[in-house]
Amino acid sequence: MQPTFRAGQPMDKSQIPFLSATELSSLIKSRQVSPVEATEAYLERIPQVDSHLNSYITVTQERAMADAHLAEQEISSGTYRGPMHGIPVAVKDQFYTKGILTTGGSSILKDFVPDEDATVMTKLDQAGAVLLGKLNLSEFAMGDSFHHPYGRPRNPWDLARNPGTSSSGSGAATAAFLCATSLGEDTAGSIRGPASFCGLVGIRPSWGRVSRYGVLGASWSMDQVGP
Template structure:
């Protein structure tokens, strides 16, 4: 008989299969997850809202469908948590901001609609910083802690989602990523984080609706993707989420891919390049570098042709800053920040609005982004995949806003934490962070796998091959209970 804890660490695809075979009750599963959330989450604060009553009622309804031999979706009865930047019509969407405290949207995000249609049950909302800017310090609900070390950060902005999955508080979570906000938390928390091709998963209202300043920025950068404990679960979620929607003008047509059914492949002869420094623009911690280099040897052992090589790109930090500001709806953001009481405006938002920017700055950023993308497509004419660290460091202490040192050199701004992820966000290529080892102090480290334009399948297949060769899901953080840390500041 499967214990409640084992259910909480069972993969989504296995849970859904057991429910379809009537070997597992959706109510039994939901009760196990809710019990663990109640017991463990006060230590972590991964959630800012848990929908106990609706989730359990939905599980009862899911069980009736199973017993009534009704058609079942691919996520039928599976609990899914949702990052609190993604709209949910029956749960508050606060976005980590005091200005949206108590706000409940009148519509679901497209991805939430699709999860529900596939039979998934929304468990609750996961914690975020103010509008997703930075590590998960939430002024409304409190700070999220890393399950591997409660005195360390899960990063951000999908830190709540990554921490929830790592701690067994549900099998899967929806996150979002504009500069590394899925991949860096996945690296810090030892889970798999998939950032699909830009447009593969439609977004709305988030980033697309100017009625909601703070939520409406990052239109050309943001993507929604899954955080999971297995590659198969991420593929399953992508099958559910992908496909066009008229509310998102950037959404891609559905070519009929079935990522979950097409995971297994032979990597022999695949051409893979890797870098630890973007040709001199980035720095990395020595332990992280050693683990990533070891991961490249795994791909070589699997028959791939692996060599040091990276796209010929300039320092991406100025380009990312310009595009982020261009996407941010600065006029609305200034009005938003002005509504905060004196001295209470989030520092990262204030810093975004502080510089005076010109049309020349914006034009230069757009041109530099074109150059960066051109460097990537030329690179992928030679290589099938690119490997880098997902983050330059392992999880840093919770009281810090970012690493103070990388590779022996001091850090003076937050951009270095996203130095390996932000260029891929600018280019729009599919990418993922996959656990590739643990530091001597027991902290997980992620490998970033980047694919060619729109080649999500290859990223998932390479991830699956690595997962088979170097499995990680058996590693679980031991979250100490009983401290009952305050959920709110």
């Protein structure tokens, strides 16, 4: 059920996560919803729901609020970066994030904190997006597995069912309204599968259309980052 919003009327913050990313973007641009309000709404919802789903490996609460406050200051002062400005997003834990744990879904990298961002993370930052956290995945994005060091992700429509692989956390979190949108990586169906299993639309861009720099790779000739 989509929330009802009428211009000039305050919105129940708890309903913000149920807006589509495009609806939220429009409301942020028109300053009817603030990036801080939106980010707080997701950060309040994540612990309530994700204990059942295991879609997140790391929730970056402090980073998210810092991003949101910066976006709000910029928009309030008349600087609008575009449709991603102030939008709370989450990304598959396969992308390097400077200063933030990046595990690749494996205990081998349980302490790995990159000193640089993947190009896609730099692009999100330049667009003014708010980073909510890093999402669960099959170990090293290598298809389904019964060994999930950070908990097996579950399908929000039916906890007994598979959310798809390997971008399982991206599919589950987006379908459960735990982020406005998410990024995954697709080698042989790893975006399209979870999107299908979780009732979403996923896009695998043409190979080479999106930079793979800073992405833990499975196959250099097939890996592709997408939403």
